[in-house]
Amino acid sequence: MQGQLFDGRTARPWSVTIQVENGRVVVRAVEEPSVGLDWPLREVRETLRSDGRYSLSRGDEDARLIVEAEGWRALAGRSHGEIKRRGRGREWALVGGLVGAGLAVAAVVFIGVPMAAGPLARHTPPELEARFGVSMEKQLTVPFRPCKTDTEAAQLLSDLGERLGKAADAPFPIRVRAIRAPFVNAFALPGGTILVTGRLIEEARGPDELAAVLAHEIAHVERRHVMQAAWRAMGAGLLLDAVVGGGSGAGQQLVVLAGGFADHRFSRTLEAEADDRAIQILHAQNISTQGMADFFDRLANRGDDPRLRQAAEWFQTHPDTAGRADKAKRAIRPGQPALSDRDWAVLDRVCRVVDAPKPKSRNAVR
């Protein structure tokens, strides 16, 4: 059968042929026979994506193979009865994920192994992560009202996110929405939704700068960093309560926790990983990383002014901006602007094409 391979080193997807022989999955790129995979079938992990296809992976390898569900089931089932018998419906994947998650949670809680958040996140079924994201978005958009969504500006923002998302291999479609908040920030929620503040969009001096921030957040989604942070921040009991139980008490607690989650920090390792991946995503969409370098440069210089620095949470949750600007500069290749001047002028006003006038008091506080 045919499929798509993300080899984990470059952002381009390869068209591949997939065969199952003697219990091994053998994958070859159509145009480049030296590119391929050879995985033992029993070690292949299947994740059902929201588009109904499977994302296949193995252990900690970065490579991802995207296949049509029916074709894959037939191919894998023919030479590997066990997978077929298990069936792996959505519900079973969820239950299996929860049982696996429960074990990892026990490790976190009782043995005190914070490292378990990583494996836990990678094994969280996308359906569960998506449900958690929806619940969290509901909570967050109470204090931070969404900017109007039925405008051309909102559509342009959402299209830009979708376009960048295509270069990534997230198990969810990427949805970008603008919110009103008195700070410069962007953050990814579980399940592929990225919230970006109107202030950040105003702070960006061009579409490439915004694209860089979005690509970075998309990388956090793709690598399941977001879910990892959620597990770590919330503790499993509450998370499961909120998502599975749907109890009313949990919702209130979630509001408090969501605040803490929104400004959590990823480790430096995860940040560096997201930057590297963001550079690949931008290049795959033919967008120069000059915008990324400029944005980091400006935030780094802001660091000298404590008043301005306070206004830029993205700076605080993303330290070492100078070093990161250098990395983006080293990766610079010419590209096309992420949006035309005209479209950028429209998008730039996404939170100002509005109903309510912006309260002046918010600015005065800063």
Ligand SMILES: [Zn+2]
């Ligand atoms: Zn980040």
